[in-house]
Amino acid sequence: MTWQSLQDDLSETGYVASDDLAMALFLAVTLGKPLLLEGPAGVGKTQIAKTLAELQETKLIRLQCYEGLDASHAIYEWNYQRQLLSIRASAEDHKPSEEVEEHIFSEKFLLARPLLEAIRQEKPAVLLIDEVDRADEEFEAYLLEILSDFQITIPEIGTITATSRPYVVLTSNGARDLSDALRRRCLYNHVDYPDRHTEMAIIAKRCPALEDRLAEQIVGFVQALRREDLEKRPGIAETLDWAAALAGLGVNDLADDPEQTQATLVCLLKTERDRAAVPKEVQQRLVGRAA
Amino acid sequence: MQVTRFREGAKGPADRLAGFMAHLRYNGIPAGLSETETALEALAAVDAGQPGEVRSALRAICVGDADQERRFDDLFDAYWLSRGRKRVGSSATSAAHNMQARSGSTSRLVSGVSDETGEADMPDDGDEGATGRSGIGRLVASKVTNIEKTDLRKLMTQEDLKRAERVAQQIARSISDGRSRRRKAAMRGAVFDMRKIMRRSVSRGGEPIELFRRKKPDRPVNVVALLDVSGSMTVYARVFLAFLKGLVSADQTTDAYLFHTQLVRISDALRDTDTLRAVNRLSIMAQGFGGGTKIGANLKLFNAQYAAQSVNRRSVVIIMSDGYDTDPPELLAAELARLRRRGARIVWLNPLKGWAGYGPVARGMAAALPYLDHFAAANTLGDLAALEPWLNRI
Numbered sequence: 196m197t198w199q200s201l202q203d204d205l206s207e208t209g210y211v212a213s214d215d216l217a218m219a220l221f222l223a224v225t226l227g228k229p230l231l232l233e234g235p236a237g238v239g240k241t242q243i244a245k246t247l248a249e250l251q252e253t254k255l256i257r258l259q260c261y262e263g264l265d266a267s268h269a270i271y272e273w274n275y276q277r278q279l280l281s282i283r284a285s286a287e288d289h290k291p292s293e294e295v296e297e298h299i300f301s302e303k304f305l306l307a308r309p310l311l312e313a314i315r316q317e318k319p320a321v322l323l324i325d326e327v328d329r330a331d332e333e334f335e336a337y338l339l340e341i342l343s344d345f346q347i348t349i350p351e352i353g354t355i356t357a358t359s360r361p362y363v364v365l366t367s368n369g370a371r372d373l374s375d376a377l378r379r380r381c382l383y384n385h386v387d388y389p390d391r392h393t394e395m396a397i398i399a400k401r402c403p404a405l406e407d408r409l410a411e412q413i414v415g416f417v418q419a420l421r422r423e424d425l426e427k428r429p430g431i432a433e434t435l436d437w438a439a440a441l442a443g444l445g446v447n448d449l450a451d452d453p454e455q456t457q458a459t460l461v462c463l464l465k466t467e468r469d470r471a472a473v474p475k476e477v478q479q480r481l482v483g484r485a486a
Numbered sequence: 487m488q489v490t491r492f493r494e495g496a497k498g499p500a501d502r503l504a505g506f507m508a509h510l511r512y513n514g515i516p517a518g519l520s521e522t523e524t525a526l527e528a529l530a531a532v533d534a535g536q537p538g539e540v541r542s543a544l545r546a547i548c549v550g551d552a553d554q555e556r557r558f559d560d561l562f563d564a565y566w567l568s569r570g571r572k573r574v575g576s577s578a579t580s581a582a583h584n585m586q587a588r589s590g591s592t593s594r595l596v597s598g599v600s601d602e603t604g605e606a607d608m609p610d611d612g613d614e615g616a617t618g619r620s621g622i623g624r625l626v627a628s629k630v631t632n633i634e635k636t637d638l639r640k641l642m643t644q645e646d647l648k649r650a651e652r653v654a655q656q657i658a659r660s661i662s663d664g665r666s667r668r669r670k671a672a673m674r675g676a677v678f679d680m681r682k683i684m685r686r687s688v689s690r691g692g693e694p695i696e697l698f699r700r701k702k703p704d705r706p707v708n709v710v711a712l713l714d715v716s717g718s719m720t721v722y723a724r725v726f727l728a729f730l731k732g733l734v735s736a737d738q739t740t741d742a743y744l745f746h747t748q749l750v751r752i753s754d755a756l757r758d759t760d761t762l763r764a765v766n767r768l769s770i771m772a773q774g775f776g777g778g779t780k781i782g783a784n785l786k787l788f789n790a791q792y793a794a795q796s797v798n799r800r801s802v803v804i805i806m807s808d809g810y811d812t813d814p815p816e817l818l819a820a821e822l823a824r825l826r827r828r829g830a831r832i833v834w835l836n837p838l839k840g841w842a843g844y845g846p847v848a849r850g851m852a853a854a855l856p857y858l859d860h861f862a863a864a865n866t867l868g869d870l871a872a873l874e875p876w877l878n879r880i
Binding site for chain 1: 516518520521524527528531532533538539542543545546547549550551552555673689690691693695696790795
C-alpha cells in the first residue's frame, strides 16, 4: 500500500482527503502510531475514522470524551452486581474466601469499556477517541499508557496486553491545549476547511445527484461565507446538509428564489448573530459572487 | 534567509535526519530520538526521492500543533533545500510544496553516502558571532534579527525586571484561586457524598460498595494579557514583558500576546525555561517591534482566532497599551464590545495615565473607556502591584 493508493481507496469510499491528511493516515496505519487530528468543527475529522474502519473492514470503537470522563467509563469497570451475586452464591457453598476473591476478580466479571475493548479485538479495530480536548488532563494520563504500549494495567488482574493493535485516531477542536506528552506520541495533522476544488470533489462524491452548476454555486457561496466575519464558520458537514436541503427542495439556481435560499441558510448559520450578519442583501451579494 | 551546513562527518540518511531533528529542536519544535526513529521507518514506507512526500511525512511525525505545522515548511526548506545558500526567489519552495514535483533535492537524503559539500556552505559574511553559536549544522540568523535579539536580551537581565516579574507572579498566584461555596460530585474530594452513597447502596443490598465524594469546585480565573509593543510603547515594553513573563510562568492557563501591526501569541515562548532561548524566540516573534499600532485590527484577530478558546466568563483580559491607534476608534469599540460579550472582565493598563494631567483624549482610548471594567495607570511597579486587590475582588 502506498499513500496514493490509500487516498484513492478513501476517495472510493466517499472521503476526499488532502495529500497531507492521506500521508498522515498512511503513516499512522503503516507505523502503527496514533493519529491526532485537529481543526475546526465539521471538517470531517470524525468521518475519517469511520471511513478507515470501512476500508479495513473492521469494527469502529468510539470513545466520546467529555468533562469528567473517568477510567470506569473509558477503560474498564468491575461488574459489581454480578460480583455480589457470586459472593452470595458462594457463601451458601461455604467456599474458602481466597477462592471466592480470585473468582470474583477474574476477567469474567470485567466490563470492557471502549479502550479495553479495542485492544482485545481479534482483528485490529479502529479506535476513535473523539474530542479528546474535552476530557480532563487526568484522563490524558490514562491514554498515554495505552497509546504508547497498547496495554492496560488492572490492579486486581495484572497487565492486559493487546491481542491486536488498534488503529487509533484522536480528534480535537482545540478547546484546550493538549499535553506535550500526548502530542509527541501521535502523528499530527491539522485539518482545515477545504479549498474550492476539494470541496467540489467532496460534494460530487456525497451528493452525486446534484447538478454541476448548482454544486459550483453552493461551494462558491460557502467559500465566500467562510471569509465573512462569523462566529461559527460553516464546515463541510454544513455544506453537505445545505446541498441536501437544496436538492430536496428542488432548487436549480440559488438566485432563482432569494426568499427560499435565505430560509435554507439555517443549515449553514448556527447562531443568532451569524444569521443577523447575513441578511438577504449579503446573501444575494455572495450568490452573485459565487455564480 | 537561513543557512545550513551539514556536519562534516554526516553520513547517510540517519545522521542527516538526526541533524534535521536537532535543527527543529533548536527552532522550538520538540523533536527527539523517538521522532527520528519514526521518521526513518516512515522514509522506508514512502518514496524518499520525492521531496513533497518526504516533507509531508516528516511533517506528520514532527509537528505537534497547528502553529508548529505552519512553521515546519520553512524549517524544512532551510535544512533540506537551501544547500547552504540564501534563497533568492521562492520558486524552489513552491515546486517542492507540490507533492508530485520531481526534483533531485532530497536525493541527498537517499544517496547520502559522501557528497561532502559541507565546505560550500558559508553563512553570509560572518555575522554569526552574536549568539556565539556559529556551530556547524545550525541555522545562523541574519543580521537584522541579531540586532533585535541584543536589544531584547538587555531587557531581561536587570534587577527591576526581576521585580516586575515577581510582582506579576504574586498577582497571578493570588487570583488563580477563586473558590465556590457549592459542593459538586467529584472523583477525589474532601467529603463523602452520603446521599449518593446511600442511594446507590440500595441496589446492592445496603452495602456501600462505591464511595462517592464531593468537593468545592475550582473556579479558576484565567488571565489573558495583550501587550502593545508599538513605537510609542517601547520605553515600557521591557518592564511589561517581564511582567508578562511573571504572569505566564505562575499559571499554566495564562495566555499572553504581543501586538504591534500584527498579533503574536507568546505564551509558549515565555514559558520556555531556558531564558536565552526564550529571548531568541521572542525576538523572532517581535519582528516589527516598535512599529505602528493597530489595536482595533489586532483585537479583531484575537476575537476571531483565540478568544473562543482562551476567553470565557471567568477570564480577565489585561490590555497594556497607551491607546494610540491607527485604526478607526469605532473598530476598537466594536471589538471590545464583542470581547465583553464573552463575559470577560477587561482591564486596560495605560502607562500614560500615571502622568499628571492625563485625560483619555486619544481617540482610541476614549472609544474604549465605556467597555472597560478597570482603567489603571501603569508607569511604575507600584501601579502594577495595585492591581492585586482589584483582581482579588472579582
